[in-house]
Amino acid sequence: MASFVRTSRKIIGIGFNYAEHAKELNNALPKEPIFFLKPTSSYLANHGKVEIPRGCVVHHEVELGVVIGRQGRDIPASQADSYVEGYALAIDMTARNIQDEAKKAGLPWTVAKGFDTFTPISSFIPKSAIPDAHNINLWLKVNGIFRQNGSTSDMVFQIPHLIQHISSIMALEEGDLILTGTPSGVGPISEGDKITAGISLPASPLSTIATLELDVINRIGGYEFTA
Numbered sequence: 001m002a003s004f005v006r007t008s009r010k011i012i013g014i015g016f017n018y019a020e021h022a023k024e025l026n027n028a029l030p031k032e033p034i035f036f037l038k039p040t041s042s043y044l045a046n047h048g049k050v051e052i053p054r055g056c057v058v059h060h061e062v063e064l065g066v067v068i069g070r071q072g073r074d075i076p077a078s079q080a081d082s083y084v085e086g087y088a089l090a091i092d093m094t095a096r097n098i099q100d101e102a103k104k105a106g107l108p109w110t111v112a113k114g115f116d117t118f119t120p121i122s123s124f125i126p127k128s129a130i131p132d133a134h135n136i137n138l139w140l141k142v143n144g145i146f147r148q149n150g151s152t153s154d155m156v157f158q159i160p161h162l163i164q165h166i167s168s169i170m171a172l173e174e175g176d177l178i179l180t181g182t183p184s185g186v187g188p189i190s191e192g193d194k195i196t197a198g199i200s201l202p203a204s205p206l207s208t209i210a211t212l213e214l215d216v217i218n219r220i221g222g223y224e225f226t227a
Contacts (some may be wrong), residue, residue, distance in 0.1 A: 005045075005121060008175035011038040012166055013063075013092055013113060017156050017181025020040055021061075030067025033165045034158045036109050038092075038179075042119040045137065049215045050189065051117045054096040055225035058189055061182035062140040062148050062197045064133065065090040066159055067124060068176040075167040078197050080160035083172065087130055089122035089210040090198045091140070092179050096188070098225055115223075121177075122210040125199070129209050134158055136209070140197040149227075191218045196205050 004130060015034040017029050044050065045085060050077040052058050069085025092113065099112035130136060140148040157165070189195065193216040 003063065003077060004085075004124060004175040005040075005043050008040055008177055009173050011040060011042070011119060011179065012036075013038055013179040014157070014162060014181045015215055018150065018154050018183050019156060019211035020150075020154070021182055021186065025185070029156060033162055034167060036037035038113050038114060038119055041116060042114055044117040044120040044198065044214070046120070046212050047214070048117065048118065048120065049217050050093060050195065051217055052189070052191060053095065053115055053219050053223050053225065057097040059094050059186045060140055060142070060147065060189055060195060061089045061092040061094060062138050063090045063092050063179045063182050064120065064136070064138060064152055064189050066163075066178040066180060067131055068178070069170045069174060071171060071173050072167055073171040075163050075172070080163035083163060084127060084159070086127045087125040087133065087199075088126070088177065089197060089212055090177070090216075090222040091120040091195070091212065092182065093118035093120070094186075095225065097227065100227045101227065106177070111223075120212050120214055122212055129170050129184070130199075131174035135202055136195075137200045137202055139200070140185070141193055142187070142189060142193050142194065144194070146185075146189050146198075148183050148185035150185070152180070154183065155181060177216075189216045191216055
């Protein structure tokens with residue numbers, strides 16, 4: 001499954017799946033999972049350059065990605081784990097000012113989430129490397145300073161519930177990626193910033209499973225947001 005970035009057909013992002021993150025954006029906790037789709041063209045490999053589109057305020061959101069190993073529809077939560085092939089470290093970049101305008105107007109978030117380079121992604125993490133996906137640390141630094149540092153134990157909806165819910169609406173396919181939500185601490189990035197992020201086992205902060213290192217640049221040309 002190391003090639004999931006090349007073969008996956010969709011990226012499913014989960015919104016407001018950490019209580020503190022929902023609070024920092026003044027959103028109520030959802031009664032059922034909220035999800036949105038991102039294009040696979042938004043993938044960015046480790047050591048890549050995140051592009052800030054013109055007129056956009058871009059925020060980082062570090063997340064645990066779940067890689068689906070086989071096709072399934074109407075998957076019971078009790079069987080969900082058998083559909084998980086492994087994991088990845090991801091960052092869900094978000095054009096926050098575009099998202100805010102879309103939310104006010106009741107419009108989709110596709111533009112805010114879907115720009116090229118807006119899903120930095122690590123290499124595939126085997127399932128065996130993460131004994132308990134609901135007890136690992138996610139962290140992100142900008143220019144060496146911690147912005148996000150949280151635990152997947154704080155998820156509102158755990159992974160089996162997410163897989164059950166999503167697959168009751170649309171089939172999950174081999175290579176699909178579920179972004180499971182982000183801890184609090186999201187914030188803006190600017191040209192010249194250096195982003196580092198990682199997944200660590202809770203027993204030892206030094207036991208890092210995967211990392212991302214990224215540069216931030218301004219995009220030249222293309223779309224320009226004007227409020």
